[in-house]
Amino acid sequence: MAALSRALTVSPPAVAEVTPEAAARALSRARRDGRRVLSALLQARSRDEAYAIQDATLVAIGPIGGWKVGVPGPGQDPICAPLPAAGLVRGGATLDGSAWHLRGIEAEIAFRLGSDLPPRAWPYTREEVALAIASVLPVIEVAETRLADWLDADPVAFLADLLSHGGLVQGEPEAFDPAWLDLKLTEVVMRFDDQVVAHTVGGHTHPDVGGLLVWLANHCMARGAGLQAGQIVTTGSCTGMLFASQGTAVHAEVAGLAPLAVFF
Numbered sequence: 001m002a003a004l005s006r007a008l009t010v011s012p013p014a015v016a017e018v019t020p021e022a023a024a025r026a027l028s029r030a031r032r033d034g035r036r037v038l039s040a041l042l043q044a045r046s047r048d049e050a051y052a053i054q055d056a057t058l059v060a061i062g063p064i065g066g067w068k069v070g071v072p073g074p075g076q077d078p079i080c081a082p083l084p085a086a087g088l089v090r091g092g093a094t095l096d097g098s099a100w101h102l103r104g105i106e107a108e109i110a111f112r113l114g115s116d117l118p119p120r121a122w123p124y125t126r127e128e129v130a131l132a133i134a135s136v137l138p139v140i141e142v143a144e145t146r147l148a149d150w151l152d153a154d155p156v157a158f159l160a161d162l163l164s165h166g167g168l169v170q171g172e173p174e175a176f177d178p179a180w181l182d183l184k185l186t187e188v189v190m191r192f193d194d195q196v197v198a199h200t201v202g203g204h205t206h207p208d209v210g211g212l213l214v215w216l217a218n219h220c221m222a223r224g225a226g227l228q229a230g231q232i233v234t235t236g237s238c239t240g241m242l243f244a245s246q247g248t249a250v251h252a253e254v255a256g257l258a259p260l261a262v263f264f
Helices: 002-009 020-033 047-061 126-132 155-160 209-222
Strands: 064-070 079-084 088-090 104-113 133-143 165-170 187-192 195-201 232-237 249-254 260-263
Touching: 020 047, 047 079, 047 155, 064 165, 064 209, 079 165, 079 209, 104 165, 104 187, 104 249, 126 133, 126 209, 133 232, 133 249, 133 260, 165 232, 165 260, 209 232
Parallel strands: 064 232, 088 165
Antiparallel strands: 064 079, 104 133, 104 232, 133 165, 187 195, 187 249, 249 260
């Protein structure tokens, strides 16, 4: 009985802690091979841990070409993810193959930086961030996921997985005007083939995208990265996410900017 009692009280073996580098390797393999990862295996329990996985992922898959920033819901703090340079493509591109299976589509407004916003000892202001922007352009973000259980995954896992970023289709840039930092009157139309699937005016969930850009500049500064000239920053959906089927031609029109398209 004593032996049985001791056996029943023995603790189970400890589960090894997953490092950000190990989680990033799993996500990188999933991105490369089209496989999926259970979100619990990432062991991302906080935003800081998710951001550490993001950083390790970009070390594994290549340089940063830009950033995405947005607010997940009313009254919540902004969140962000770096964008792999390899996933930035020009308008008119055809995206086919096994990497494109979810095809979540969002029409967005993005900004290209003309000068660096490097780490420093004091925060950036809205005026400084505006001066660093060279151009504004329409983009289509294509959402993909590396998570096997993405319908039920914790938001922190989505954050670790670069906020489900798959690719960013870039339209023609226009010279930056500070009026673009407020999107509450911006009109956007999105079509799948010839069918209008979204038509919004002020449809952005956080139209003060200038505030998002300031937050991102200071977040990246605290993260030790900073923002760099040439990088593109996309600021969240103006249309909500819609899902395109294989063979669809996706068109986006932002009033005041040139139209763009991507093909699947």
